[in-house]
Structure formats: structure tokens, C-alpha cells
Amino acid sequence: MRLIWDELGKALPMIFHGNPQLLDVIWFTVQVAVVATAAATLIGLPIGLALALGRFRGRNLLRALANASLALPPVLVGVFLFILFSPAAPLGFLHLIWTRRVVFIAQTILALPFVVALSAAAIQALAPGLLAQARLLGAGRLQVSMLALREARIGVIAALIAALGTSLAEVAAVALLGGNIYGYDQTLASATLYEVGGGYYADAVAIGIVLIVLILILMCGLGVLQQQGNGIRMRFRSAA
Amino acid sequence: MSDAAGDPRVMLRCERLSVRRGRREVVHDVSAELRAGEIIALLGPNGAGKSTLLDALAGALPAAQGRIERRGRVAVALQSPDLARRTVLANVVLALAWWGVPRGNRAPRAREALRAIGAEHLAARPAATLSGGERRRVHLARAIAVRPDILLLDEPFAGLDAEVRASLLEDALSALRSATRATLVVVHDRAEAWALADRLLILIDGRLVATGPPRELLEQPPSLEVAHFLGFDGRLDDGLEVVLTRPAHVALDPAGPVHGRVTRAIPLEDGVRLELELEHGRLYTVAPLPAPGPGDDVRVRLEGGVRFPRFEASAPVPSTAP
Structure with a gap:
């Protein structure tokens, strides 16, 4: 117990003195989380819509796969991408290993299942009559999709929260693919791991505290947006 | 499927239409027309295939x-x-x-x-x-x-x-x-x-x-089946014919020609629905209060109803019952 207080006592001044390296890690973490979540949203929402609204053979199997991918161990994704991007591999010519770009790619892949599976589930939970009625009154595919997203917005934003949470907290794939290189491609989570590995517990605690505060700020922001979606009109209009 | 041809007032026409839900055929051989200015009611019991049609x-x-x-x-x-x-x-x-x-x-x-x-x-x-x-x-x-x-x-x-x-x-x-x-x-x-x-x-x-x-x-319901569906719940065998009645066709009348006994009385908002057991059938009527109760003998007069041949349910003989 004393050790915790001691390390906290050392950690807090580090945070409040604005360590420039810590600020760099915070900025990179925010970039990775926002870009990965945005990319996963752009890719994942159309897939989630197709799984929820589409009528094609194998839809149930794809839904089951999307749900199963929620439990995908990040280290496994890291290993798979490492094999794919390693210099001798088919995509080795891209020279992505131990770069910042691969961290963005890995985090996007890890966030994607949350967007796909949770948004599909939210849309499937809608009253089927509304979407069927829209089709029967002439709504096109885009209009029905926008209506579904708007009506399921609470669940869809929950999917984005989960994706953002993964992007902020995941460490294994980042460490494996990016190398967790000090001062270059560390995120707050991987930097915590790095400091613990080096025995710098006060630094690890400081970074951990910053990570928790960042998670709280971003999640609260999305939470407010989600609750607004429940009660207040959002500028997230159906295609009309 | 195409635009309704011929009569310009016909907006929708189906000919010999059969429709399946999955492997089961739910609607069989339906032909109908819908004209401009017209309101048509599609009526049927639960599971008849109305929504499928x-x-x-x-x-x-x-x-x-x-x-x-x-x-x-x-x-x-x-x-x-x-x-x-x-x-x-x-x-x-x-x-x-x-x-x-x-x-x-x-x-x-x-x-x-x-x-x-x-x-x-x-x-x-x-x-x-x-x-x-x-x-x-x-x-x-x-x-x-x-x-x-x-x-x-x-x-x-x-x-x-x-x-x-x-x-x-x-x-x-x-x-x-x-x-x-x-x-x-x-x-x-x-x-x-x-x-x-x-x-x-x-x-x-x-x-x-x-x-x-x-x-x-x-x-003039075209068949016994349709008559039953339209609320003709009373039935009286009369020689080679069957008389079907709705409650409005049956009146309690002390001077009526038919004798019956009340077997059930269900209170309604403005009276009582009576089930009457007769020698050759069972009739239903709605009587104002005070109404006879179960076991009471009553005399009945028929003020309408439809007749069907007893063994040929499909060919109606529309007429006012005796």
C-alpha cells in the first residue's frame, strides 16, 4: 500500500509539470484512437448495415463471425499482421513493421469488429415495421440505411464507444507491430507497459493516470452525444 | 406484372393469383379488380391470407x-x-x-x-x-x-x-x-x-x-361458409332446407309460431344475448331487458334469414324465412 502512495506521489508532479515526452505520447494516442475509430466507423457501418438489413445467403454465418470477432485476442491480430507485413511476407514491400502507420492499421482492425457487430445488433433490434414501411413508401437503399442508423443511434454510438475504448486501451498489437519504440510510436497503454518493463513504476502510474483521464474525457463526450440522441434532435438526418 | 389494361377505371387487377409464404401456398387462385374512386374491404378470419394477398x-x-x-x-x-x-x-x-x-x-x-x-x-x-x-x-x-x-x-x-x-x-x-x-x-x-x-x-x-x-x-350470402362468416350463427333445419339467421332475424314473440327454450343468457350493454334450443335447431337473439333466463320457454318469430338446400351448401336460395 505504501508503495502505491509513494509511486503516486512521484507520478503526480510528472503529470502537472507537462513532460514534453508525455505530451507527445498523449497526442499520438489521441490521433491513433480517433483515426482508428473513424476508419473503423467508415468501413464497419456499411458492413453492419448490410448484415442487419441485407437479404443474402450466408448472412447469419457472417453475423456469427462478426460476433465471434469481438473476442479476438489482440495479440493474435498482432501476430497475424506481423506475419503479413514482415519483410519476407506478401505485403512486406509496404515496409510497415515498426512504423506509426502500422499502429493505425492494427488499431483500426481491432476496432472494426465492435463497430460491425454492435451496430448490426442495434439495427436488428429496431421495429421491423418502420423499415419495411419506408421501403413500401418508396425509400431507396440509402434512405432506408440512413433511417436505420438514425433510429438505432443509441446502439450505434455505443458501438463507437466500444471501438474507441479498444483503440485507447489495446497494447499487445501496438507493441508487437510498432515495436513500442520510446519517443516514436508509443501509445499511453504501450508506454505504460514499457515503463513497467523498465521498472519505472512512478512513470507507469503517471501515464496510467493520464490514460484513465483521457478515456473518461472521450467516453463522456460520446456518452453525452448518445444521450442527446435519445432525447434531443440530432443533426444526423435521414437522406431526404 | 404490368399496367392494368382495358377499362381506364381499373387501377389494380389480379387474375388467378396464387401466392406462397415460404413453401406454403397461402393464397389460391384469386381474381379481383380495384377501380378508381372505390374502397374495397378485404375481409376474412385470422390466417385467411389477407395480409399475404x-x-x-x-x-x-x-x-x-x-x-x-x-x-x-x-x-x-x-x-x-x-x-x-x-x-x-x-x-x-x-x-x-x-x-x-x-x-x-x-x-x-x-x-x-x-x-x-x-x-x-x-x-x-x-x-x-x-x-x-x-x-x-x-x-x-x-x-x-x-x-x-x-x-x-x-x-x-x-x-x-x-x-x-x-x-x-x-x-x-x-x-x-x-x-x-x-x-x-x-x-x-x-x-x-x-x-x-x-x-x-x-x-x-x-x-x-x-x-x-x-x-x-x-x-344474399353465396354459401353457408360465407353466411357463417358474416354472422349467421343461428341454424334451423326445415325439411330439405336449412335456415340460417343472424340475431336480428330472431324476435321473441308470445304469439310466435316456433317454440324454444333459453339455454344460455349472456348480459350485454343494452340487453341479453340469448341462445335458444329449438326442436330442429339452435337460434341466437338479442332481447331487451327484462329478458327471459336459462330454462325459460319462449315463442319465437323469424324476421329474415337465408335458406340453403340441406345437402347442397354451396347453392343458396335467398329468401326471407317464414
């Missing part, structure tokens, strides 16, 4: 056999009045957007439709706060607002209490009437059909068993 007429289900011809655009109001999470006016405007109405025309048309169905006062209300009856009104307004050539309504009054249903029916009666539009309403309740329709289609077990004006069908 409506889906096929709307183009939402393919025809397994036969053909459907349509003239103009079809709008369908499904049975479930699901609305989007926005205001009532925005819901109707949204429907107009789906239909392809130019943006500038949507709000005035939406207000006009809400006014027609008696829901203008709800325009600013969020849909989530509406009662069941109000949701049905908005649902109907949405279908009317798009001004389709052919309007198909699936049980628009389902699940409403008697008072709300009567009020909505009254407003729908004028709102649905249009000289250029053909309207088909699926109804479960006969009273709704009488109130709304120029013509009835009666569907039983997926087959169209009767078609015609409501009064005509009631006075």
Missing part, C-alpha cells in the same frame, strides 16, 4: 401463379404503425421524401394529410409520446399524404378500443374517399367493412369466396 398486390411478395396489373403508384400502410423517433409532422414529411415529393411541397402536404385525418393538433408532438390511436392516425396520414393511385391498408384499426376505433373510422371515412384513388382495406372486423367499403372481398382459407356490396352479401 395485400403484400402480393403491393409487389412485396411475388406471385407464385397468375398475374397482377397495376395502373399508377401503390402505397401500402402496414398493420404495425411504427413511426420514426421524430415529431409527427417530421414523420409525414419523411414519408413524402421517400415518395419523391419535392422538398418545398412536403410540409404543406403533410399538414393537409394530418388535417384530413384529424391529427393536425399532433403535428409538433414527438412520435414516441403518442397513444395507440394517435399513432394509427399518423400512420394513416402518412399513407394519404403521398397521394398514391392505389392505396393498400392492412388492418388500419387493429388493436384500438371501441371508442378510439369509432372516432378514427369516422375520420378515415372522409379522408380515404377520393375520386381518383383506388383503396383496398384489410379489415378483421365486419363493422369496419360495413362502415368503409363500397365492395367486400371475403377471403377464407386463401380463397376468394365472395365479392359484392356489403348489403347485398349480407342479404
Whole structure:
């Protein structure tokens, strides 16, 4: 117990003195989380819509796969991408290993299942009559999709929260693919791991505290947006 | 499927139409026409295939056999009045957007439709706060607002209490009437059909068993099956014929020619529904209070009913019973 207080006592001044390296890690973490979540949203929402609204053979199997991918161990994704991007591999010519770009790619892949599976589930939970009625009154595919997203917005934003949470907290794939290189491609989570590995517990605690505060700020922001979606009109209009 | 040819007033025609749900054929060999200015009620018991037929007429289900011809655009109001999470006016405007109405025309048309169905006062209300009856009104307004050539309504009054249903029916009666539009309403309740329709289609077990004006069908049901469905619940064997009656055809009269005994008495709001056991059958009537009770002997006079040959149920001999 004393050790915790001691390390906290050392950690807090580090945070409040604005360590420039810590600020760099915070900025990179925010970039990775926002870009990965945005990319996963752009890719994942159309897939989630197709799984929820589409009528094609194998839809149930794809839904089951999307749900199963929620439990995908990040280290496994890291290993798979490492094999794919390693210099001798088919995509080795891209020279992505131990770069910042691969961290963005890995985090996007890890966030994607949350967007796909949770948004599909939210849309499937809608009253089927509304979407069927829209089709029967002439709504096109885009209009029905926008209506579904708007009506399921609470669940869809929950999917984005989960994706953002993964992007902020995941460490294994980042460490494996990016190398967790000090001062270059560390995120707050991987930097915590790095400091613990080096025995710098006060630094690890400081970074951990910053990570928790960042998670709280971003999640609260999305939470407010989600609750607004429940009660207040959002500028997230159906295609009309 | 193509545009209805020939008679320009025919907006929708199906010929020898059969429709499947999955592997099961639910609608068999149905032929019917829907004309401009006409309101038709599609009536039948639960599971008769009414909604399946409506889906096929709307183009939402393919025809397994036969053909459907349509003239103009079809709008369908499904049975479930699901609305989007926005205001009532925005819901109707949204429907107009789906239909392809130019943006500038949507709000005035939406207000006009809400006014027609008696829901203008709800325009600013969020849909989530509406009662069941109000949701049905908005649902109907949405279908009317798009001004389709052919309007198909699936049980628009389902699940409403008697008072709300009567009020909505009254407003729908004028709102649905249009000289250029053909309207088909699926109804479960006969009273709704009488109130709304120029013509009835009666569907039983997926087959169209009767078609015609409501009064005509009631006075002259074409078969025992249709008569039973139309509420002819009394039956009296009379030689080689069967007399079927509705409660309104049976009057208690001390000087009546037929003797019976009350076997059951069910209190109603304005009287008692009596089940009468007769020597050659069983009749039902509604008597005002004070009414006889179970076990009482009564005399009965018949004031209507239809006769069918006893062994040929399909060929009616319409006439007033003795």
C-alpha cells in the first residue's frame, strides 16, 4: 500500500509539470484512437448495415463471425499482421513493421469488429415495421440505411464507444507491430507497459493516470452525444 | 406484372393469383379488380391470407401463379404503425421524401394529410409520446399524404378500443374517399367493412369466396361458409332446407309460431344475448331487458334469414324465412 502512495506521489508532479515526452505520447494516442475509430466507423457501418438489413445467403454465418470477432485476442491480430507485413511476407514491400502507420492499421482492425457487430445488433433490434414501411413508401437503399442508423443511434454510438475504448486501451498489437519504440510510436497503454518493463513504476502510474483521464474525457463526450440522441434532435438526418 | 389494361377505371387487377409464404401456398387462385374512386374491404378470419394477398398486390411478395396489373403508384400502410423517433409532422414529411415529393411541397402536404385525418393538433408532438390511436392516425396520414393511385391498408384499426376505433373510422371515412384513388382495406372486423367499403372481398382459407356490396352479401350470402362468416350463427333445419339467421332475424314473440327454450343468457350493454334450443335447431337473439333466463320457454318469430338446400351448401336460395 505504501508503495502505491509513494509511486503516486512521484507520478503526480510528472503529470502537472507537462513532460514534453508525455505530451507527445498523449497526442499520438489521441490521433491513433480517433483515426482508428473513424476508419473503423467508415468501413464497419456499411458492413453492419448490410448484415442487419441485407437479404443474402450466408448472412447469419457472417453475423456469427462478426460476433465471434469481438473476442479476438489482440495479440493474435498482432501476430497475424506481423506475419503479413514482415519483410519476407506478401505485403512486406509496404515496409510497415515498426512504423506509426502500422499502429493505425492494427488499431483500426481491432476496432472494426465492435463497430460491425454492435451496430448490426442495434439495427436488428429496431421495429421491423418502420423499415419495411419506408421501403413500401418508396425509400431507396440509402434512405432506408440512413433511417436505420438514425433510429438505432443509441446502439450505434455505443458501438463507437466500444471501438474507441479498444483503440485507447489495446497494447499487445501496438507493441508487437510498432515495436513500442520510446519517443516514436508509443501509445499511453504501450508506454505504460514499457515503463513497467523498465521498472519505472512512478512513470507507469503517471501515464496510467493520464490514460484513465483521457478515456473518461472521450467516453463522456460520446456518452453525452448518445444521450442527446435519445432525447434531443440530432443533426444526423435521414437522406431526404 | 404490368399496367392494368382495358377499362381506364381499373387501377389494380389480379387474375388467378396464387401466392406462397415460404413453401406454403397461402393464397389460391384469386381474381379481383380495384377501380378508381372505390374502397374495397378485404375481409376474412385470422390466417385467411389477407395480409399475404395485400403484400402480393403491393409487389412485396411475388406471385407464385397468375398475374397482377397495376395502373399508377401503390402505397401500402402496414398493420404495425411504427413511426420514426421524430415529431409527427417530421414523420409525414419523411414519408413524402421517400415518395419523391419535392422538398418545398412536403410540409404543406403533410399538414393537409394530418388535417384530413384529424391529427393536425399532433403535428409538433414527438412520435414516441403518442397513444395507440394517435399513432394509427399518423400512420394513416402518412399513407394519404403521398397521394398514391392505389392505396393498400392492412388492418388500419387493429388493436384500438371501441371508442378510439369509432372516432378514427369516422375520420378515415372522409379522408380515404377520393375520386381518383383506388383503396383496398384489410379489415378483421365486419363493422369496419360495413362502415368503409363500397365492395367486400371475403377471403377464407386463401380463397376468394365472395365479392359484392356489403348489403347485398349480407342479404344474399353465396354459401353457408360465407353466411357463417358474416354472422349467421343461428341454424334451423326445415325439411330439405336449412335456415340460417343472424340475431336480428330472431324476435321473441308470445304469439310466435316456433317454440324454444333459453339455454344460455349472456348480459350485454343494452340487453341479453340469448341462445335458444329449438326442436330442429339452435337460434341466437338479442332481447331487451327484462329478458327471459336459462330454462325459460319462449315463442319465437323469424324476421329474415337465408335458406340453403340441406345437402347442397354451396347453392343458396335467398329468401326471407317464414
